[in-house]
Amino acid sequence: MADNARAKRLADLIREVVAQKLQRGIKDPRLGSHVTITDTRVTGDLREATVFYTVYGDEEERQAAAAGLESAKGILRSEVGRAAGVKFTPTLTFVPDALPDTARTIDDLLDKARQSDEKVREAASGAQYAAGADPYKKPGDDEDDIAE
Secondary structure (H helix, E strand, O other): OOOHHHHHHHHHHHHHHHHHHHHHHOOOHHHOOOEEEEEEEEOOOOOEEEEEEEEOOOHHHHHHHHHHHHHOHHHHHHHHHHHHOOOOOOEEEEEEOOHHHHHHHHHHHHHHHHHHHHHHHHHHOOOOOOOOOOOOOOOOOOHHHHHO
């Protein structure tokens, strides 16, 4: 079992090597400049690496990029093995990163909340307090307080 620092260093190296190879070494048109490697995670035994990526484009381009990454997996793994110099080169698994979709969902929810707040603000703009401006009872205000 490797320590976490070694796994982190290997993950960083894999991310850099894969990104550079996609930028310069792979001639597949499906993997043009619209594929971005966002993160890499390596298991504790350094046998498997998960590479997270995003694709700029529509669903068709995402599927084409996934197929391109799958076909280039062997070349990328051999390049990682050459750069890492480890006894066993980790197997690479490419996973589309959900971060952009999650961020878009959060932005939509924040927009809905802003619209709801604006509606409440408009409804409250001409409102009056139900019990007057100061609804709290003060000593000496009522006749009952004097009688006691």
